Amino acid sequence: MRRDRPLVMAIVNRTPDSFYDRGATYGTGEAMAAVERAVEGGADIIDIGGVKAGPGSDVDVAEESRRVVPFVAEVRARFPELVISVDTWRHEIGRLACQEGADLLNDTWAGADPRLADVAAEFGAGYVCSHTGGAVPRTRPHRVTYPQLVADVVDEVTRRAGELVARGVPAEGILIDPTHDFGKNTWHSLTLTREIGRLVATGWPVLVALSNKDFVGESLGADVGERLYGTLAATAVCAWEGVAVFRAHNVAETCQTLDMVSVxxxxxxxxxxxxxxR
Known part of the structure; x- marks a missing residue:
C-alpha cells in the first residue's frame, strides 16, 4: 500500500436507497464492477455498507447480512491483498464480515452496539472511532448544540480509541473520524474541517468522510450530483492538515487531488x- 499520499477508502453501497447513487451498486454484479473501477482508480480500501445512513426502510440483521457478508467473501477472493472495510454498527454483521475476511470495522454510529468492539478485538480487525453526539443510528440531527464542538469531538474519539486498545483492538488499526454531518449541522461540519488539525495533533490517524455530503451542498447551494468540486476543495484542506484516510465516492478525482497536495x-x-x- 502506497505511503506517499493519504489513503483513499472507496464507498460501495449495497443499498437500494443510497443518497448518492440511488442503488446503482445494489446488485452484486454492479457492486463488483464498482470495486474493480475503484481499485483501478487508485483506491487503497473498499468500504462496503448494507444500510443507508439516513432514515429509510427498516433493514434488519438478516437483510444487512444478505447484502454485505457474501459480497465481502467475493471481494476477498477477487482481491486477496485489498483492505476491506465494512460500514456497520452491528456486532453480528461485524463478526460475519470478519469471518469472511474483512479487515476494518467502520463504526459510523459511535459505539451504538458496544459488542462491535469485542468483535474487532477477537479478529484483530481495525476500527473507526466516530463522533455523533449520541445520535441514534439512522437519525438526522435536529437543533444540535455543542458548547465546545472540537473539544467534544477530540475528547470522545480519543477516549474511545484508548478504550478500544484496552479491550484488545490493535492500536495500529484504529482511526478517528470527526464524522461530518452525523449529529451535526453545516456550521459544525465546516468548523471541524477548518480545525481538523486539532484531531491530527492527537497522534491518532484521522479518517474523514466528506464526499458529497450535505454540508458541502448547503455551503454551495449544490444538489447531490453537483458537489464534487466542493468535496475536493474540502479534501485538499484536510489533506494539507495531515488527514490520513479519505472516504470517497469519486475515487480517481480524490486520488488526483491527494497526489497534488502531496507533491x-x-x-x-x-x-x-x-x-x-530541455
Missing amino acids: IKGTRQPAMVLRGL
Missing part, C-alpha cells in the same frame, strides 16, 4: 519534471 507538501515526487530543463 506540493513534498511527500510525493512529481510524475515528471521537464519544464525549463
Whole structure:
C-alpha cells in the first residue's frame, strides 16, 4: 500500500436507497464492477455498507447480512491483498464480515452496539472511532448544540480509541473520524474541517468522510450530483492538515487531488519534471 499520499477508502453501497447513487451498486454484479473501477482508480480500501445512513426502510440483521457478508467473501477472493472495510454498527454483521475476511470495522454510529468492539478485538480487525453526539443510528440531527464542538469531538474519539486498545483492538488499526454531518449541522461540519488539525495533533490517524455530503451542498447551494468540486476543495484542506484516510465516492478525482497536495507538501515526487530543463 502506497505511503506517499493519504489513503483513499472507496464507498460501495449495497443499498437500494443510497443518497448518492440511488442503488446503482445494489446488485452484486454492479457492486463488483464498482470495486474493480475503484481499485483501478487508485483506491487503497473498499468500504462496503448494507444500510443507508439516513432514515429509510427498516433493514434488519438478516437483510444487512444478505447484502454485505457474501459480497465481502467475493471481494476477498477477487482481491486477496485489498483492505476491506465494512460500514456497520452491528456486532453480528461485524463478526460475519470478519469471518469472511474483512479487515476494518467502520463504526459510523459511535459505539451504538458496544459488542462491535469485542468483535474487532477477537479478529484483530481495525476500527473507526466516530463522533455523533449520541445520535441514534439512522437519525438526522435536529437543533444540535455543542458548547465546545472540537473539544467534544477530540475528547470522545480519543477516549474511545484508548478504550478500544484496552479491550484488545490493535492500536495500529484504529482511526478517528470527526464524522461530518452525523449529529451535526453545516456550521459544525465546516468548523471541524477548518480545525481538523486539532484531531491530527492527537497522534491518532484521522479518517474523514466528506464526499458529497450535505454540508458541502448547503455551503454551495449544490444538489447531490453537483458537489464534487466542493468535496475536493474540502479534501485538499484536510489533506494539507495531515488527514490520513479519505472516504470517497469519486475515487480517481480524490486520488488526483491527494497526489497534488502531496507533491506540493513534498511527500510525493512529481510524475515528471521537464519544464525549463530541455
